[in-house]
Amino acid sequence: MDTNNHYEAIVIGAGPAGLTAGIYLSRARVRTLILSEGTVGGQMILTHEIANYPGVENISGYQLSMIMRNQAKKFGCDIKSNIQVETMMLEGEVKAVTLADGTKYTADAVILSPGGRSRKLGVPGEEALKGKGISYCATCDGDFFTDKEIIVVGGGNSALEEAVSLTKYASKVTIVHQFDHFQAFEYAVEEARSHPKVSFIMESAISAFHGNEKLAGVEIMDLKTGNKLNYAIDGVFIFIGYVPNTEFLEGKLELNKWKEIIVNTDMQTSLEGVYAAGDSTAKRYRQVTTAVADGTIAALAISKYIHELHKNKSLQNA
Numbered sequence: 001m002d003t004n005n006h007y008e009a010i011v012i013g014a015g016p017a018g019l020t021a022g023i024y025l026s027r028a029r030v031r032t033l034i035l036s037e038g039t040v041g042g043q044m045i046l047t048h049e050i051a052n053y054p055g056v057e058n059i060s061g062y063q064l065s066m067i068m069r070n071q072a073k074k075f076g077c078d079i080k081s082n083i084q085v086e087t088m089m090l091e092g093e094v095k096a097v098t099l100a101d102g103t104k105y106t107a108d109a110v111i112l113s114p115g116g117r118s119r120k121l122g123v124p125g126e127e128a129l130k131g132k133g134i135s136y137c138a139t140c141d142g143d144f145f146t147d148k149e150i151i152v153v154g155g156g157n158s159a160l161e162e163a164v165s166l167t168k169y170a171s172k173v174t175i176v177h178q179f180d181h182f183q184a185f186e187y188a189v190e191e192a193r194s195h196p197k198v199s200f201i202m203e204s205a206i207s208a209f210h211g212n213e214k215l216a217g218v219e220i221m222d223l224k225t226g227n228k229l230n231y232a233i234d235g236v237f238i239f240i241g242y243v244p245n246t247e248f249l250e251g252k253l254e255l256n257k258w259k260e261i262i263v264n265t266d267m268q269t270s271l272e273g274v275y276a277a278g279d280s281t282a283k284r285y286r287q288v289t290t291a292v293a294d295g296t297i298a299a300l301a302i303s304k305y306i307h308e309l310h311k312n313k314s315l316q317n318a
C-alpha cells in the first residue's frame with residue numbers, strides 16, 4: 001500500500017454533504033481526501049442566491065461553496081475537484097479509488113456523496129436558461145417570482161404540491177401536463193384544482209424555451225393535434241423527477257428502485273466502512289441543510305468506525 005496515497009477516509013463528491021463531511025472528519029484529525037468529478041460546491045454553484053441557509057443572509061451558492069471548501073482545507077482536508085473516477089473498490093478492509101489518470105488512492109472508509117440532478121425536459125433552450133427563469137426547486141427559487149406568472153411542468157405529487165406552494169409568491173400558476181389525468185394523490189389534485197390561482201393546460205408539453213439572458217417565453221405543443229403556441233412567461237418550474245448520480249454504484253451496494261443509496265440512521269450503506277450522505281441517498285427532502293446534516297452524521301459515524309478499527313488493529317498487534 002502506497003502510504004502517501006492512503007487516507008483514513010475518502011469522500012466522493014464535493015457538494016455541501018461531502019464538504020461538511022470533510023470539515024468534520026479533518027477537524028477530528030481523520031486524514032481525509034475529497035474527490036469530486038465536478039466543481040467544488042456541487043449543485044450549490046448552480047444557484048445565484050441561497051436565501052434559506054440558516055445564519056447566512058444574501059449569499060450566492062458560489063460564495064457558500066468557497067466558505068465550506070476553505071473551512072475543510074483549513075482543518076487539513078485534501079480536495080481534488082474536476083477529476084474523473086475510473087474504478088472504485090468498496091468491499092473489504094481497504095477501499096480503493098482509481099482516477100482516469102491512473103492515480104490510485106486507498107482508504108479505511110468511504111463516504112459517498114455524489115448528489116443528483118433534476119430530470120430535464122431535454123428541449124431547446126432549457127440548458128441555456130437554467131437558473132435564468134427555469135428552476136427545478138420551488139423552495140429555493142419561489143420567492144424570485146413574487147407577483148409574476150409562472151408555469152409548473154409535471155403531473156405527480158411534487159408538481160401539484162409545489163404548484164400550490166408557489167401560489168404564495170406567483171400571481172398565476174399554470175400546470176402543463178402531458179396526460180389528461182394526474183399521477184398525484186387525489187388530495188393533491190383536489191387542492192390544485194380548487195385553488196383560484198392555479199389553471200391547467202392538459203395533454204400538452206413545452207417544446208421550446210425562448211429568451212436570451214433570461215426566460216421570455218415558452219412554446220407549448222398540444223400533444224393531440226401537434227399545434228404549437230407561444231406564451232410569454234416569467235418563470236417555469238420543472239418537476240418531472242429526480243435522478244441520483246449513482247450509476248457508478250450499481251451492483252456495488254444496495255440501491256432502491258429509484259437508484260438512491262439505502263442508508264441507516266448513521267448514514268451507513270449496505271457495505272461495512274461505506275457511508276453515504278446528501279441528495280444521492282434515499283430520502284424525501286433535498287436541500288443544502290439536509291445535505292449538511294447528512295454529511296455531519298456520516299462523518300461522526302465514520303470517525304467512530306475508524307477509531308474502533310485502529311483500536312482493534314493495535315489489540316491484534318499487541
Ligand SMILES: Cc1cc2nc3c(=O)[nH]c(=O)nc-3n(C[C@H](O)[C@H](O)[C@H](O)COP(=O)(O)OP(=O)(O)OC[C@H]3O[C@@H](n4cnc5c(N)ncnc54)[C@H](O)[C@@H]3O)c2cc1C
Pocket residue numbers: 012013014015016017018035036037038039040041042043044046047049050051052053085113114115116131135136137139140141245248277278279280286287288289291
Ligand atoms: C438550481 C438549484 C438551486 C438550488 N437552490 C437551493 C437553495 O436555495 N437552497 C437549498 O437549500 N438547496 C438548494 N438546492 C438544492 C441543493 O443544492 C442540493 O440539495 C445540495 O447541493 C445537495 O448536496 P449534495 O452534497 O448531496 O450533492 P451535490 O450538491 O449534487 O454535489 C455532489 C457532487 O458530487 C460530484 N459527483 C457526482 N458524481 C461523482 C462521482 N462519480 N465521482 C466523484 N464525484 C462525483 C458532483 O460533481 C458534485 O460536485 C438547489 C438545487 C438546484 C439544482
